[in-house]
Amino acid sequence: MQTIGFIGVGALALYTIKGVRSGGYQGPILLSPRNCKNAKHLAKNYDCEVQPDNQSVVANSVHIVIATRPADCLETLACLEFNANQTLISVVAGIGIEQLRSAVPAGLDIVRAMPVSSAEAGASPTLIYPGNAFVSEFFNCCGTSIVTDKEAYFNQGSVLACVYCWFFSLYQELIQATQGPELPAELSVELVMGMAKGAAELALASKDISPAEIASGIATEGTFSKLGLDLLEQQAAFEPWREACKLLQKQLAAND
Template sequence: MINFGVIGTGQFASYFIAALRRGGYDGNVLLSPRNADVASTLAHNHACVVAASADEVLAGADVVLLSVRPEHAEVALANLHWERRHTVLSAMAGIRLDDLRTLLPGVGGIHLIMPGSYIEIAPGPIPLYPPAPGLMPLLSCAGDVVALPNEAAFNAAMVSLCASTWIYDLAHALAAELERHGLEPDAARALTLGNIAGPASFALGVPETSLLDISAGIATERTFTKTGLDHLKARHFDTPWREAIARLAEMLKLPADDSGATVSICGRCDGM
């Protein structure tokens, strides 16, 4: 059984540990003591142990999650006693693999990881680079590992994670419009979210079928579905989404914004 440690006990660590426990991981989890309130809650809710120091985490762990905010990484990781037996999972967006190798001398393996916050409730994709077959027994407890071939692909996966959050705003707009046309708020929310989750689950179950083919098979001539879809396509509904993705993809090529501060991916995620 893998002994799991965490340095940077914040929101990311909270939902990742919750996902591991939900998926059946029952090994030891050692937490760094910084952010004592979160560490105490995790210890109580998910059978974790709060270590006396980050070095004590390293002494007891084989795999170590780093979820320190990127701008604090250099200070937080300085002078720690890494060994070849340690494998690191970095959730610190914007810190490249080459930079991590400099920050973590002596570590046996370093991997980039960035699942969505929703995995504490439901399994989801876990982008991982480089691939690591030895980590599958651990990571598969939290979700479905998507092993990526290079760091550029990993950065694109982080853009996909951002887009998953945009869905909440889209769902809110759709539900609000349904309310305007007669649905009660609870029903509008349930129908909207269910009709997003359902098609996604269906498409995941038929990976050999293109998404456009699935749509075309449903939105056939003289259906209400096609009438609405034709209107959206005529208005080039995908254009702002493509533009937003392109903007973030460009940002992820840079380690910092113009002010020199590391750019985060999302507010709930310590390294994102």
């Protein structure tokens, strides 16, 4: 199997590698040495090999994942020597293919991917641009690869990788709002998560109708669901979510 190497062994490398190994990925994985606590942990428990420096990762891998923070990405890449048959996989948010290309040799294959931390639970919907068979196969080991052929779609889709994080805050609000003497915390947690998972699964299975149509089919006149939904809409509860998405969309486009 072809070797994949990670430059930058932070949170993303940790959850992605744990996810793909749990999902059955058996190919060799090389790691850069910086952040040696994470690298050693992955080497010991997830069958990875720590290299002496970044260049050794590149020299011994066919696919190289750049997983530093955005501010470190281009400078890190510019210090490395690649060869023509390699693929650079960037998981770095807000840095487009053209910017990446400016830091690496002409002709290098470049793919962007956006795995989220549910990779660790084998459930990351990972957006990929452009399509690449190895990259899709790799991220299918920790969830579902979703390939797009337009970078604009990738950028807009990256906003949803941040919305993913906001869901946790919403879940926490709902747990706090419903737990108490009438509902123990552990039951509240199980129900909030179960309802969220159930809603997502029904929406995914109902290709012919939109989530809004599912909601209005449940929240019919006289129901408790409608009572609550009407209050949320009267108080413009969804408006800040739209605004937060627009803010990130602008920010990601500005960096691109």
